[in-house]
Amino acid sequence: MSNKKTAKNTNSVHGRRAVAYIVLILLTFLCLVWFYVLFINATRSNAQLKSGFTPFPGKYLLRNLRNLFNGPTPVIRGMLNSLVIAGCSAVLSVYFSTMTAFAIHGYEFRAKRLIFTFILMIMMIPTQVSALGFIRLMGKMKLTDTYIPLILPSIAAPVTFFYMKQYMDANLPASLIEAARIDGAGELKIFNTIVLPLMKPAIAVQAIFTFVASWNNYFTPNLIINSKMKKTLPILLAELRNSDWKTFDMGQVYAMIAFAIFPVIVVYLLLSRYIVGGVTAGGVKE
Amino acid sequence: MNKTVHKSNHLNKHNRWGYYFLIPFVVIFVVFQLVPLISTIYNSFFENYMSGLKQVGPRFVGFANFKALISSGDLFVYFKNTMIMWALGFVPQILVSLLLGAWFTDPALRLKGQRFFKTVIYLPNLIMASAFSMLFFTLFSDSGPVNSILLQIGVLSKAFKFMSNVWSVRGLVAMMNFLMWFGNTTILLMAGMMGIDQSLFEAAEVDGASARQIFFRITLPLLRPILIYVMITSLIGGLQMFDVPQVLTNGKGDPMRSSMTLIMYLNKHLFSKNYGMAGALSVILLIITGILSIIVFRVSAADEVRGGRHRDRDKLVKEEES
Structure with a gap:
């Protein structure tokens, strides 16, 4: 009787763990996919961007950034x-x-x-x-x-x-x-x-x-x-x-958004230990 | 805690420094927050706007600004928009956060890579809302990558105009708010869950309670103070919703002003120097913020014993900040 119960519990733990990982991976995808697309698009030229999305980076990142820095x-x-x-x-x-x-x-x-x-x-x-x-x-x-x-x-x-x-x-x-x-x-x-x-x-x-x-x-x-x-x-x-963004070089538009977002992500990854801990720290030691 | 301070009464002179150290806070608070707040309230009773290049007023008009604001009906539409977009984001946010919190703190599950997942789900919270919103605008534009992908894999036969549909715009705003806040909420709820006495879980397990029973009978009831806190702050944050819909719809709240929020409306009045109306709207927002926090608090604390409310509030303020 008790053996049966333990077996059932172990099974249910395995099942729940699998569900937990699947949900966590889906959420991770949902959190990161936008930044992935942003990165890809920031590396492509206006013409490439107009022809549709591909999941692989292009070679225009530096050119897009240069255009951005020289832009108005x-x-x-x-x-x-x-x-x-x-x-x-x-x-x-x-x-x-x-x-x-x-x-x-x-x-x-x-x-x-x-x-x-x-x-x-x-x-x-x-x-x-x-x-x-x-x-x-x-x-x-x-x-x-x-x-x-x-x-x-x-x-x-x-x-x-x-x-x-x-x-x-x-x-x-x-x-x-x-x-x-x-x-x-x-x-x-x-x-x-x-x-x-x-x-x-x-x-x-x-x-x-x-x-x-x-x-x-x-x-x-x-x-x-x-x-x-x-x-x-x-x-x-x-x-x-x-602005009338449709007339813009889209490569440059993505480069500008990337310029605003990616430095923050890099700094965050370096400091994430303090940040994630900091949300709840302080009262813990009481 | 302050025992030593009491004991040192012979050194009482140093306690004056308590006042000195408060000076910077008080001065800055009075100049940059209190005076502006009073001036805002004062302005709400005056007719004061620009008609072309001509300045009209200021002239005292009593409650006329409030009457005009309410009778135009716009206020209710924008309040409704704000609440709909808040709720669309908040409901999944609290459900997902509860689920993740329960999983992360469940010792039986022993989930690996917790630090990685926590780092990832907290990430969107730090992204500049205006940049995030601009990003979503480009990704979901008619010829943007999302449409391009959906066309390529054959889900759509022609591009879906995300920006021209009431519910897709509201949905995008809600999704961004969800993404930006569910990590934060998860971490707050986890702190609350870890604060629960472990022996309660062990006892329940010995009695043969399932994971679901433990969650609904032990975790959830004991989390109430922190859930109330999360809801109040999220609601007040929701009322201040601005950056995301403002940038996504270019300040227009399109389509048909269905995604125009209260603060976007305020921003519009401030820019057109319509000070009387802006003042009245600010006062209404101040009142709504106050009432909402009281209502949510009362409803959630209704079955508490009398007097427990204050204790509860102290505890919750402590927990949330920690």
Whole structure:
């Protein structure tokens, strides 16, 4: 009786495992096939592309890229602009979010509970909801068409703050701070030389997420930036859709999309360990 | 946790630094978020738009902008579009994520290559939505590779116009949202599943429960807080749907504005400097966001004991962020 049951269980495990692998392989295909087609098409000439799809790469990748870089759309400049904005946002966001989290975590003061609850409440408010007031205020402050409205707001990032706070609760012993204080270290120095280094894993994860969010952002930059040379990559891509793309060299169109997508994929594959782990890290150690 | 801090009351002076360290957050929040939000609400009560090159207003009109917005009917159409495209993506997303999460965390299955699969399913989440959408637009265009492949293998006899059909456009938007978010949801749900006490599974197995029974009787009920969280955030994210349909349909929401979302509508008003209407729409969005989160939360927490709600929320906020 019990033997029979075990045999049946083993069978069902084998069956379920087979189903699981089939579904996983199908999903893997569904996730990657678009990027495969993108890669193939970026390596083919306009004429080849017009004659239909083949699953094998062509020889036009370098030519397509060269045409793209020499074309009227400043893609390299766009990528540099995106890099500068996303890089500055990530640095400012993690530094000041950690500082905010340390204020709540490490000190006792009257408004502490109130401020913490308040930050949690505003976490869910979509940024688009205040976009109208935002662009009008930036206009009045003469900040339209500058990067300041795209970078500075990342200092007040409730989600990053919350992640840092969680991480501190689990990983920052109060005794260490106390010891440094007894040694006569100032509070700012304690923050910069003791808290920040201890927060490195959390900082790395949040820096990546903030960078990606800013890098991919289209809504706000599109409302703030007007000059061609200041535009970020997402704006340039949306403009590609906006233009009369049918008259375009399709090889170049695919090359531009590939130019926007593949560097991100490469960086992701290098950092995937931190990224996939980072989605759930922080509270695990509690 | 803060015991040492309490003990050091003789050093109380340093606690002032709690305020100092909050200054950057508070200043930036007030300037770039709070003032704009208040100004948006303020603007919603004024007539203020461009008629050609002529500036009309600003003139206080009370709730006239809201009345105009609601009576035109567009608002409901765009709300419906947004919700349809969200639901089309969210339903498969939550089902697939639950299934994958259960498989990945099932010790009996011992699936190999988990890191590879997790890396792959999370990948689309990091892709620039505008680039991804532009890619789908080219792939599914009338003479694009998808049509070309379907013609070659004989599924179609003539090219299918994906961009001219209401449900294929909505379907593509939903599929992109699904692809971009199911990996993230899977990883979140897995964390929740791994947090469940293993002895519960062992006990159930000893009692002869099948994998299906264990999933529906143990895993699912215990996952509720995190499922609620995933749903609330996905819904709020869904209301903000913009990049994908905007780029796919070039901001037009074609065909016949059937894929026009609320934020695309807002974006249109902002670009045409129709500030009164944009303000009213923003306020409505703010209210909808608020109400929806409360409704979803209440419905899901309806059978909780009184007072359990707050505990639940704290727990869930903790779990999700972690």
